[in-house]
Amino acid sequence: MTQADNTSTMTNGTANFAAEAARRAASFVASLALTFLGLTAVTFLISRLTKIDPVLAIVGDKASKEVYDKTYIALGLDQPLIMQYGAYLWRLLSGDFGVSVLTSQPVLSDLLRVFPATFELATIATIIGVAIGVPAGVLAGARKGRWPDHVVRVVGLFGYSVPVFWLGLVGLFVFYGKLDWVSGTGRLDVFYEDIVTSRTGVILIDAAIDGEWGIFANAFSHLILPAGILGYYSLAYIARMTRSFMIDQLSQEYVTAARIKGRSFWGAVWLHAFPNIMVPLITVIGLSYASLLEGAVLTETVFAWPGLGLYITRALFNSDMNAVLGGTVLVGAVFIGVNLFCDLLYKIFDPRLRNA
Amino acid sequence: MLKVLKYALMAGVIMTLTPQAMAETPADTLVIAKQIDDLISMDPAEAYELSGIEILANTYDRIMRFEPTDITKLVGGVAESVAVSEDGKTFTFKIRPGQKFASGNPVTAMDAAFSLQRVIKLEKTPVFLISQLGWNKDNIDKLVTAPDESTLQVTITENFAPSLVYALLSSVVGSVVDMKVAMEHQADGDFGYAWLKTNSAGSGAYSIKSWKPNEAVVLEANPNYRGGEAKLKRVVVRHIPEAAAQRLALEKGDVDIARNLTPDQVAGLAGNADVKVTSIPEALLYYIGLNVKQKELQDVRVRQALRYLVDYDGMVNSFLKGSQQVHQSFWASGFWASLDDNPYKLDPEKAKALLKEAGYPDGFSIDLDAPNFAPFTNMAQSVQSTMAQGGIKVNIISSEMKPLLTKYRARQHQMLMVYWGPDYMDPHTNADGFANNLDNSDAATKGKPLAWRNSWDAPEVSAMTAAAVRERDEGKRKQMYLDLQKKVMDEGPYIIMTQSTAQLAERANVKGYVQGSSSDVTYYNLTTK
Numbered sequence: 001m002t003q004a005d006n007t008s009t010m011t012n013g014t015a016n017f018a019a020e021a022a023r024r025a026a027s028f029v030a031s032l033a034l035t036f037l038g039l040t041a042v043t044f045l046i047s048r049l050t051k052i053d054p055v056l057a058i059v060g061d062k063a064s065k066e067v068y069d070k071t072y073i074a075l076g077l078d079q080p081l082i083m084q085y086g087a088y089l090w091r092l093l094s095g096d097f098g099v100s101v102l103t104s105q106p107v108l109s110d111l112l113r114v115f116p117a118t119f120e121l122a123t124i125a126t127i128i129g130v131a132i133g134v135p136a137g138v139l140a141g142a143r144k145g146r147w148p149d150h151v152v153r154v155v156g157l158f159g160y161s162v163p164v165f166w167l168g169l170v171g172l173f174v175f176y177g178k179l180d181w182v183s184g185t186g187r188l189d190v191f192y193e194d195i196v197t198s199r200t201g202v203i204l205i206d207a208a209i210d211g212e213w214g215i216f217a218n219a220f221s222h223l224i225l226p227a228g229i230l231g232y233y234s235l236a237y238i239a240r241m242t243r244s245f246m247i248d249q250l251s252q253e254y255v256t257a258a259r260i261k262g263r264s265f266w267g268a269v270w271l272h273a274f275p276n277i278m279v280p281l282i283t284v285i286g287l288s289y290a291s292l293l294e295g296a297v298l299t300e301t302v303f304a305w306p307g308l309g310l311y312i313t314r315a316l317f318n319s320d321m322n323a324v325l326g327g328t329v330l331v332g333a334v335f336i337g338v339n340l341f342c343d344l345l346y347k348i349f350d351p352r353l354r355n356a
Numbered sequence: 357m358l359k360v361l362k363y364a365l366m367a368g369v370i371m372t373l374t375p376q377a378m379a380e381t382p383a384d385t386l387v388i389a390k391q392i393d394d395l396i397s398m399d400p401a402e403a404y405e406l407s408g409i410e411i412l413a414n415t416y417d418r419i420m421r422f423e424p425t426d427i428t429k430l431v432g433g434v435a436e437s438v439a440v441s442e443d444g445k446t447f448t449f450k451i452r453p454g455q456k457f458a459s460g461n462p463v464t465a466m467d468a469a470f471s472l473q474r475v476i477k478l479e480k481t482p483v484f485l486i487s488q489l490g491w492n493k494d495n496i497d498k499l500v501t502a503p504d505e506s507t508l509q510v511t512i513t514e515n516f517a518p519s520l521v522y523a524l525l526s527s528v529v530g531s532v533v534d535m536k537v538a539m540e541h542q543a544d545g546d547f548g549y550a551w552l553k554t555n556s557a558g559s560g561a562y563s564i565k566s567w568k569p570n571e572a573v574v575l576e577a578n579p580n581y582r583g584g585e586a587k588l589k590r591v592v593v594r595h596i597p598e599a600a601a602q603r604l605a606l607e608k609g610d611v612d613i614a615r616n617l618t619p620d621q622v623a624g625l626a627g628n629a630d631v632k633v634t635s636i637p638e639a640l641l642y643y644i645g646l647n648v649k650q651k652e653l654q655d656v657r658v659r660q661a662l663r664y665l666v667d668y669d670g671m672v673n674s675f676l677k678g679s680q681q682v683h684q685s686f687w688a689s690g691f692w693a694s695l696d697d698n699p700y701k702l703d704p705e706k707a708k709a710l711l712k713e714a715g716y717p718d719g720f721s722i723d724l725d726a727p728n729f730a731p732f733t734n735m736a737q738s739v740q741s742t743m744a745q746g747g748i749k750v751n752i753i754s755s756e757m758k759p760l761l762t763k764y765r766a767r768q769h770q771m772l773m774v775y776w777g778p779d780y781m782d783p784h785t786n787a788d789g790f791a792n793n794l795d796n797s798d799a800a801t802k803g804k805p806l807a808w809r810n811s812w813d814a815p816e817v818s819a820m821t822a823a824a825v826r827e828r829d830e831g832k833r834k835q836m837y838l839d840l841q842k843k844v845m846d847e848g849p850y851i852i853m854t855q856s857t858a859q860l861a862e863r864a865n866v867k868g869y870v871q872g873s874s875s876d877v878t879y880y881n882l883t884t885k
Contacts, residue, residue, distance in 0.1 A: 067484075
């Protein structure tokens with residue numbers, strides 16, 4: 001009897017665990033699906049309610065009425081709105097993002113081309129933002145009200161308030177035009193175009209795989225200025241947030257306790273206070289990275305950078321529905337992905353979450 | 357402090373990584389900086405954007421053509437001669453012998469016939485260019501034929517002047533497509549359309565190597581081109597949206613040619629010995645459409661008065677300097693049969709008198725739609741301030757181009773500022789737009805000409821337009837267009853203000869690059885450096 005009881009309890013336990021895991025997975029997938037549904041529905045509705053005629057984007061201003069009508073029907077615009085949306089969702093589910101009317105290419109292949117460009121830019125920018133922004137923020141927080149704090153604030157304010165567009169042009173003028181330290185617009189010099197095979201679309205990685213270090217260097221010298229300017233922008237934000245987290249932690253009693261026990265001031269800052277700001281800091285960095293991954297329209301315009309921001313914006317202005325929706329789904333996926341990654345990092349940096 | 361430190365750091369990294377900054381383009385490559393985000397198709401049966409037409413002018417040869425060596429004279433392209441029948445309706449073209457496509461296939465009359473037929477059958481935007489000859493899906497196979505390899509026979513059902521027919525066959529739809537290659541890539545009976553959207557199959561000086569939208573178009577010289585293989589083996593048209601960035605790239609030598617510099621940047625280039633700037637008159641007209649649906653604008657005297665309330669000279673001598681010139685008739689100066697009188701000047705007194713006569717002694721207020729980018733923004737402001745001098749209170753509504761055109765095509769504007777470019781090099785193209793409207797109902801079935809968009813019920817000028825297009829005597833035909841332009845200038849619902857001038861900036865070592873008044877006559881193949 002006891003034997004049987006034990007076995008059944010054990011089976012129950014395993015089953016419960018499996019059921020729990022399945023339930024979690026299901027609710028995660030459900031929330032994901034709901035997010036995407038909402039995202040596409042809102043985008044679809046907004047783009048259909050704007051006063052832009054999507055047919056015009058394709059046939060132009062001079063087409064005859066026959067050509068216009070033909071395209072109107074081909075786009076399914078004669079169908080009720082809900083049918084159009086349903087048809088789009090249906091195709092999306094089968095992995096078909098449709099064809100962009102502006103580029104004549106499948107939206108999926110367009111996205112695979114523009115997203116790596118943005119990814120490259122956003123990643124380097126975030127690395128710059130974190131590498132400088134975090135220490136600067138810690139310094140400002142620890143030296144609150146003294147000159148390092150003021151310097152960081154002024155530099156940050158400048159980065160935050162000066163239009164990226166202007167900063168980009170001035171940067172080009174100085175570092176490319178006058179000093180010749182970096183390369184100009186675009187991702188590569190014409191010399192190097194079409195040499196490395198595109199595996200990932202991220203030129204730095206592709207060039208490294210092929211061992212083409214000349215191309216790597218050229219791509220880097222094209223990248224560094226726009227990435228630096230975007231990085232400056234995110235640096236300003238990260239430094240400001242780090243500063244306020246730091247001030248908050250340094251006022252806690254455990255810091256005082258550590259100091260009493262003989263820790264040096266900087267020891268207390270880095271070894272005691274800093275680990276405690278990691279979790280909110282990761283959230284801030286994650287958000288800033290995700291918003292850079294959406295693409296930065298103005299920076300991409302100034303630097304002729306064929307990225308996601310420019311792609312989606314142009315699609316929006318021309319009511320290129322498939323491209324807009326495809327881009328939106330990608331941005332949504334990026335946000336969800338970055339959030340998941342941050343959740344993972346929380347578990348590493350916060351011992352309390354490790355077993356949760 | 358930190359900023360300096362950061363840049364110093366950045367610079368250090370770059371200095372160590374960049375071996376040598378190369379400040380010139382490859383010797384065998386022409387690099388052009390240009391805004392090419394209007395490009396949506398490379399199929400000659402579909403492309404109708406300026407960038408697309410320009411690429412196609414370099415990748416396809418056309419039945420008739422303005423040769424790169426002389427862009428002022430319309431001559432045979434793929435065809436070497438033509439004979440017209442007695443009634444002026446049947447044209448027999450002799451195909452030049454010995455021509456080859458980039459693929460190596462011979463260029464025959466069959467290819468030429470196929471090319472015209474597929475334009476009609478695919479029915480994309482530029483189809484109107486040749487469907488006006490009376491061609492449709494049902495009759496095209498009978499009206500355009502190739503009795504043998506070297507004879508192309510073309511019959512039109514309308515009474516059109518031969519010079520107009522030649523002009524149409526020299527436009528983008530006259531491009532001769534390699535039938536074998538197109539049909540190899542046919543899918544679902546599309547005559548290779550899906551494939552040709554992003555590839556080329558022509559006998560022009562170049563063929564398309566790659567097109568990355570919003571990034572670059574790369575062309576490769578076609579060794580079989582009848583005018584001889586181009587000296588520069590490769591052309592890269594790079595999309596650089598920002599004019600300031602184009603100028604920098606040009607000054608640094610990273611591009612050979614910059615195409616979209618603004619007047620202030622051109623002024624900044626003065627004194628740079630490495631760069632030369634040329635002004636090229638273009639056929640693009642900047643105008644304001646006056647919607648006659650608007651009560652006040654129905655009176656022809658009010659429209660007259662408004663034309664006296666624009667500071668034409670003031671604009672072209674200040675912020676438009678070098679990029680536009682005053683032009684007030686509907687066919688641009690420098691082309692056959694253009695009317696070059698510009699009788700209107702800023703004259704508030706005259707305008708006030710006309711307004712008083714029309715019953716508006718105190719003026720009125722009115723909306724002006726305009727695109728939200730330069731030079732339109734500045735032009736709209738100038739118009740607003742000069743119209744105020746005549747008592748007209750202008751309320752500017754600026755918007756993106758696409759919504760603006762949507763509104764225009766729905767006739768929902770009061771006044772609207774925009775530009776207009778011709779479709780081919782014959783005044784009929786603009787007469788058809790500015791002076792032809794026989795069905796002024798809201799549900800008009802025939803396209804949406806500018807006269808219709810501005811609700812101008814114009815039986816008289818429409819009849820003049822129809823007569824001019826039929827006239828076979830060149831001298832008489834020219835006079836008819838001059839009269840028509842005068843009439844539209846005085847009575848029409850337009851304030852035609854200026855004509856654009858392209859400013860081409862090239863590196864000093866670039867020679868032989870040909871840029872004419874339109875995308876149809878911009879050629880890369882004679883360039884050397």
